[in-house]
Amino acid sequence: MKGIIFVVWEKYLGERFGSPFLDRYRAAIGENQQNLPEIVRVYPDELLVKGLATASKMSLESEDALMVEYGRFFMLNGLVEYLCGYLLAQSWSGYELLLQMRDAHAQMRRTPDGINPPLFEYEVLSGDHKHMMLTYESNRRLCSLLEGCIYGAAERFGEKVRIRQHTCQKKGDSVCRFEILFEGDSWAKHATPDRIKQEKERLSKQGLSNLILQVLSPNPNNAMDMFVIKKAIEQHQGSYFPEIYQKQQQLGPVHISQVFTTLAKLQQVGLVSSTANQGPDSFTQRLYWRSPTHD
Ligand code: HEM
Incomplete structure (x- = not known):
């Protein structure tokens, strides 16, 4: 799995639980100044599994709760905006951003790093670009991370979102299916062309x-x-x-x-x-x- 996931995860732990917590966490998973995660490297999935279990034990939060929070954090923090700005600058509502993610994650497979990003499929449920069924399939079964990312995607644009999970790979279903309903208008809908241009330049x-x-x-x-x-x-x-x-x-x-x-x-x-x-x-x-x- 790509290093950005691990770098931002540690940033999340530090901001959410404080630096002493992060130091104890790093010691517990055997990290030191020499082997801190780097964004251009690829790490085994087991490292996330181990990190998540460790953070859950230390914080008394469930793994799912941590993943939802982390997904939201991922979508809203400055480091991801900086690193993924090229991608974030292409969409102007939570719905659009979510649609873009199928191709965006598929693009990550086309490098030789041997990574295995998630597969997304969509079913449009209304013509007003608000309501969809999203199917997620990944042997990592990180649907709680996905849920958090969807909340974060809505929040990026000042929208609200309702999410209902119909099926779940963790409960034995073959895929996870989420019904997603965005509410409210994106700030971009009422922004001047200049404001959009500025934001695009800032991000990209x-x-x-x-x-x-x-x-x-x-x-x-x-x-x-x-x-x-x-x-x-x-x-x-x-x-x-x-x-x-x-x-x-x-x-x-x-x-x-x-x-x-x-x-x-x-x-x-x-x-x-x-x-x-x-x-x-x-x-x-x-x-x-x-x-x-x-x-
Ligand atoms: C609405 C927006 C997004 C959603 C719903 C989303 C969802 C997810 C999920 C669920 C995973 C878990 C991996 C798995 O199941 O295999 C993942 C992985 C990943 N995402 Fe996103 N993501 C979003 C935005 C982004 C953005 C903006 C970036 C920035 C480039 C990004 C980069 C990645 C990377 C690098 C991975 C790891 C892929 C791998 O190493 O296999 N994502 N994403």
């Missing part, structure tokens, strides 16, 4: 992301390290620079740390692949290429 900071996607090859044999990527951006050597990206060419000098953080963000949403999880890896030698965007 797409300039450098787009430039990087332009210069990266889709062929893993032509993968580049971040220094070569930086040089290619500066020399505008991308395969093509259509008009909409021309503004980016007037960007000032780009620092290598900006290239690195933008690459990390693009990896979170599955648009860029890297050698981070393929054998020995070092920060400077890691190679990057563009993930395919269809199967």
Whole structure:
């Protein structure tokens, strides 16, 4: 499972229960300063299972209650906005965001990191973009996390949501089915175009992301390290620079740390692949290429 899930989980534990709790939790699962989770790494599912059981025992909260809270936290905290902004900037209501998640999570499968994101299916229950049946299938059976994410998705837009779970994999059903009804209007519905533009820019900071996607090859044999990527951006050597990206060419000098953080963000949403999880890896030698965007 992708490192972002573990990094944000620890952030949640620290904010919810305080730093002494987080320190005790880390000691209990055998973590120290040297092996703290990193966003670009992939970790075994068992680590989440162990972490969840440990946090539940220490906090006296049920595992499901923790997962619901964590899902909500995931959707609303600044780190996820920062790392997944490219994705969050595409939707303007809880309903739209939820619909987008099928493709968004499917995109994460197209990297070589061997991750196994959830599968979502939708059934539209009304024409007003408020009511749907969502089917979730995953052998991780994290439907309580999903529930929390749905609450968080509504809250991002100032909406309310009612959720009723009809079936559950944890109770022996083959899939989890959620009936979901959004209530109230998204703030975006009444916002001026300028306000939306500002929010989009805040979330996506797409300039450098787009430039990087332009210069990266889709062929893993032509993968580049971040220094070569930086040089290619500066020399505008991308395969093509259509008009909409021309503004980016007037960007000032780009620092290598900006290239690195933008690459990390693009990896979170599955648009860029890297050698981070393929054998020995070092920060400077890691190679990057563009993930395919269809199967
Ligand atoms: C409404 C919004 C969202 C919903 C309902 C949702 C739901 C879920 C669920 C239920 C899982 C559990 C994994 C499983 O069952 O296999 C998951 C995993 C994950 N989600 Fe989301 N998510 C949402 C938004 C996001 C966003 C904005 C990001 C940012 C990139 C994201 C990134 C991930 C990642 C990286 C995983 C782990 C995948 C893996 O390693 O296999 N999700 N999500």
